[in-house]
Amino acid sequence: MTIIAAADGSALGNPGPAGWAWYIDENAWHAGGWKHGTNNMGELMAVLDLLNSTESVREQPLQILCDSQYVINCLTKWMKGWKKKGWKKADGKPVLNQDLLKELDAALAGRDVTFEWVKGHAGHPLNEAADTRANGAAKAYQAGKAPQAGPGFTKMPDGVTPGTATTAPGRGEAPTGDEASGMGPVDMALTLEAEVMDAIENGDRSTLKVLLSPQFRGVSHRGELVNAALVVDAESGRPVADGVERLLEEAVSSSVVQLAYRIHRGDSSSVVTSWWRREDAAWKCFFRQETPES
Numbered sequence: 001m002t003i004i005a006a007a008d009g010s011a012l013g014n015p016g017p018a019g020w021a022w023y024i025d026e027n028a029w030h031a032g033g034w035k036h037g038t039n040n041m042g043e044l045m046a047v048l049d050l051l052n053s054t055e056s057v058r059e060q061p062l063q064i065l066c067d068s069q070y071v072i073n074c075l076t077k078w079m080k081g082w083k084k085k086g087w088k089k090a091d092g093k094p095v096l097n098q099d100l101l102k103e104l105d106a107a108l109a110g111r112d113v114t115f116e117w118v119k120g121h122a123g124h125p126l127n128e129a130a131d132t133r134a135n136g137a138a139k140a141y142q143a144g145k146a147p148q149a150g151p152g153f154t155k156m157p158d159g160v161t162p163g164t165a166t167t168a169p170g171r172g173e174a175p176t177g178d179e180a181s182g183m184g185p186v187d188m189a190l191t192l193e194a195e196v197m198d199a200i201e202n203g204d205r206s207t208l209k210v211l212l213s214p215q216f217r218g219v220s221h222r223g224e225l226v227n228a229a230l231v232v233d234a235e236s237g238r239p240v241a242d243g244v245e246r247l248l249e250e251a252v253s254s255s256v257v258q259l260a261y262r263i264h265r266g267d268s269s270s271v272v273t274s275w276w277r278r279e280d281a282a283w284k285c286f287f288r289q290e291t292p293e294s
Contacts, residue, residue, distance in 0.1 A: 003057065006065040006118070006126035007050050009042020010134040012142055013210055015192065016282070019137025019147060020046035022053070023130040029150040033137035036282040041191070042134060043068040044100045047075070051107040053153040061112040067120030067127055076115060079105060092243040092264070096194050099187045144281075186249045188283055189257040189276040196274075196285055197244075197263075200235050208232065213277075213284035221270055221290040235290075239265040247271070262293075269293045 003024065010033075011018040018037035023029040030053055033042070047064060054062060066072055079101060082088065087098045095101065118124045120131065137147035192211055199207040212228040220226050220234035243264035250258045255278040262271050275287040 002061040002063050003054060004063045004065070004126070005050055005054075006124070006130040007043070007046035007071075008067065008120075008127065008130035008134045009039050009044070009046050010131070010138045011037060011039040011042055012138050014039045015195070015210060017138045017142035018042045019134040019139075019141065020049065021130045021133035021137060021150070022046050022050040023126055023133060024153070027151055028153050029129070029133060030152045031133040031137045031147055031150050033134075033141050033147055035141050036188070038097075038191075038195070040068070040070055041097055041100065042138075043071045044074070044097055044104065046130070046134065047071060048100060048104050048107060051104070051111065051113070055107075058111055061114070063114050063116060065116050065118045065124070065126055067118050067131075069117060072115045072117055074101060075104060075108065088244075091240065093197075093241060094194055094244050094246075096198075097191060099191075185251045185254060185257050185276075185283075186259075189259055189274075190249065192276065192283055193259055193261075193274050193285070196288070197241070200231060201238075201240055203232050205232055211285055213279055213286040216284075216286055216288075218287060219289040219291075221292055231288075241265055263290070 005022050005024045007022040009018065009020045015036055015038045017033070017035060018039070018041060019031060019033035020042040021029065021031035030049055032045075032049070043066070047066070050064065051062075082095050082098075082101070083105070087095045087102070089095055118127050120127060133148070133150065140147035195207065196211050198204070199211065208228060208231060212231070214228070216228040218226045218231060221238070222234070224234055226234045241263045245262040245264070247262060248258065248260035252258055257276045259274045259276070260271060262269055270290050270292045272288065272290045274285055276283050276285050
């Protein structure tokens with residue numbers, strides 16, 4: 001008997017307060033979130049939690065309805081190639097959300113899982129139910145409240161359709177903070193630093209406005225002191241990075257992380273040092289320096 005479930009994610013601000021949820025029926029659903037994350041992180045986490053929650057019935061086929069082409073392509077098309085390249089994309093950049101993707105890769109092993117794309121906000125009952133719960137979790141974190149976690153999933157007696165039990169113990173209370181995404185401070189900083197790097201290369205000022213602290217200060221590759229408003233201009237016109245080498249990842253405390261990595265651009269390279277901290281329950285980059293190597 002195939003289990004059919006919808007999985008969805010939500011982020012207010014993207015990144016911002018984020019939520020995720022999967023839904024089978026009113027007696028079998030689960031939601032959670034964290035204080036700061038992206039929509040794609042929520043979409044991936046919803047699938048990962050669904051797989052983990054249904055591990056007790058892994059012998060049954062599972063059909064997952066998603067309105068995210070990103071999730072479906074990641075898990076059915078791109079992941080195999082990324083693994084062969086050491087979790088790097090064709091352009092040499094590190095794959096975003098790779099910690100979640102690695103967990104998903106392990107959770108999918110040996111499972112009979114199919115994915116079906118459904119159009120979001122188009123009245124599909126399972127998708128709408130998952131979307132409502134994911135969005136509700138994101139709004140709960142935005143308000144500083146615990147989200148409604150739902151009943152979870154429990155293995156049904158033989159002959160009973162999964163998700164129709166009147167009680168379901170689930171997996172306990174939804175985790176809070178970064179733990180809900182399976183990410184500690186370092187993993188969260190790494191994910192968001194990759195988004196900063198993409199935003200700088202693409203001139204995406206709106207994303208940088210969200211990711212950089214209002215007190216941000218940086219040093220450009222030319223040695224110029226820059227604030228958040230000047231980052232794009234200071235780095236514009238440069239070749240796209242064709243390789244990244246991670247050098248240092250350290251949680252100085254539970255709310256401060258230091259990163260260092262080497263960027264390769266053709267025949268040249270430079271080292272970036274980046275500092276992240278929690279500011280009003282959100283992770284923000286407050287210092288970033290790029291130093292060319294001779």
